[in-house]
Amino acid sequence: MSVSPPQQKIWWNEPVPKSELIWVIIAFIWGLIMFFAMVWWHIYGEQNLSNESYRITAEDFSAKTEAMVEKYKVREESGYPVVHPPPGEDIYLIARLWQWWPILELEKGQSYRLHLSSLDWMHGFSLQPVNINVQVHPDYEMVLTITPDSAGEFGIICNEYCGIGHHLMLGRMYVVDERGN
């Protein structure tokens, strides 16, 4: 029994029952398949998190974001600037207690280099209903190339607990069919 010492003192020489041996082999192969699936997806899959990131200070990140807003602001909504940068551009999104700033307006089917960083605590970038979730750290700038393939209004939720205003930390992103629509 499992609560008494092995009956065969030299238990490591006992033969392994066949059913167990087969299962160990199957499970091992399945492990290999799952391992190489991740590698395979890096090569052929379309959704991979970038490895591009930099150290940055809050001041620098905020300055870069403000420069973008200055340049490409198209209107204002509930006190937030709405920014419509040209496709292919570097775009910036600030996470801070408790907002995502500014509102980005992108074009469907175009790619953008999205820079994410926090000016204070950790936050969680959660784009809904697409359901892309990325951890946002202060002092680190992460750059993802995104290609929106659906148009509409999207919510950005904070899903890393960041204090008492955490559930109020919502942002927005628009994806339009073509310029201006």
Add this chain to the structure above:
Amino acid sequence: MLEQYRICQTTGLRVFQSTENLIKANAVVAVIFLAIGGLFGLSIALTRWKAVHLLPADWFYLALTAHGLDVLVVWIVFFEIAVLYFASSVILGCRIATPRWAWAAFALMLIGALVTNVAVLMGNSSVMFTSYVPLKADPSFYVGIILFAVGTLIACFVFFGTLVIAKQEKTYEGSVPLVTFGATVAAIIAVFTLASGAIILIPTLLWSMGYISHIDTLMYRTVWWGFGHSSQQINVAAHISIWYLISAVVLGAKPLSEKVSRFAFLLYVLFLQLASAHHLLVDPGISSTWKVFNTSYAIYLAVLGSMIHGLTVPGQIEAAQRKKGYNNGMFEWLRKAPWGNPAFSGMFISLILFGFLGGISGVVMGVEQINLIIHNTIYVPGHFHATVVAGTTLAFMAVTYLLVPLIFRRALILPGWAKAQPYLFGLGVAGISVFMMGAGTLGVPRRHWDISQADAILPYDFPGAANLMMGLNGMSAILAALGGFMFIVVVVGSILFGKKIDASTEVPIAPPEDARVVGEYGNEDHPAIPGTIALVGVFFVSFILYYFVNWKYLAEVWPLR
């Protein structure tokens, strides 16, 4: 020095007085914190049910912090210490090493738990049990956790000391029993884990007191999860040992192959230390190569360990039952299992839910890319309620039904309640796991007071199905809480008022039907286990399907590089 011991009438095990007292103390404190933490759990589940929305925001975050700490840390670790003492001193029939140190460990852990709880209840430490910097808690919050960890470390060394004494005094022959082996694996992982905890929490304490000005958030998350995740493997090793323990005591089951089961445990020690990776899959500044290698525990070798136990545990039950003559068809052994014995039913439900819900979801969300659609959604708590509540907590509850007669020497009161409890609790927990996972798939965030976000400047509406899931989650939480409540009443009631069992009293719950005999014949002739193979087949097919379905979900998300 000669120590007092008695021979247990039921099992023939030697139980030393000092061990018995230590196990009692640790188990009782564990159960009290389970009750407190469970109430917090119910209150947060009811808050997240939109129609009820029980707590105000500040209380919600406070309750969530307290819930995580009291159940995940205090309940589980105290109980694990009781299990370690049982697996060494009782199973090996050896006196416990340095009982004074064991009591010191107990005191430190208790003081630590109380200090941290007070800090949380004061309201200025609602930082969640992960206490990510730069969220700052009261210094006493970290002091409490550190004291608790030091106590745990001492208790682990008492366990190792007891193993050494047993070896020297030759209280057993040959190798240690499998259950003790599994517990040793748990204790070894615990030592590694606690070291990571100390490395990160001591600087954090100094920072909260103003002696250190800055802690890097990424470094914090990396080291903290070296502690936070690896400690989950302690739970896995502990509750799998308990599965083996219960099948041995209740059914007289014997491992199909000592070699395979021990090898599976060993895989945990060798490959689990890298586990912090799957918490960092969507963090910046870490390369994909590192993530892929580590999240898979080096080619899924630790997962392999769990998959092996998934065959060997039901397999040995089947073999034991067939020996008893339940040999008709594929499943007579399972149908005629002692389903009315809460130790057995709890153990088997724990096994099924842990494997099907917790295990599969855990592997899937740990895939580097799939994590993008799951990270920090409420899917994550859904997953770990299947592992650490349906798996670990239910297994611990099940073994408590054996400890009450064996260690506390009391018969169970309310046997009807005891019988129903594992089913009710299992159902409730399966519900909260599944519904939180479902809501998470729809993007609902974890640790979030109000997804209707009525007060936000830029509100976002979740689909109606998300609210439905959260409502069903609340209802399941009530079932789970009811099951938890019944457990507490039966256990505390039995300890206080149960009929005393003395030498002359008959055996408590189900007798371990001629356990020894079955043990003798064991597996020399390698009994066939077709039923188990069928179960494992169903498991494997579900695993594969669910795994690829999630790749499919991922493929529908915006392209991302």
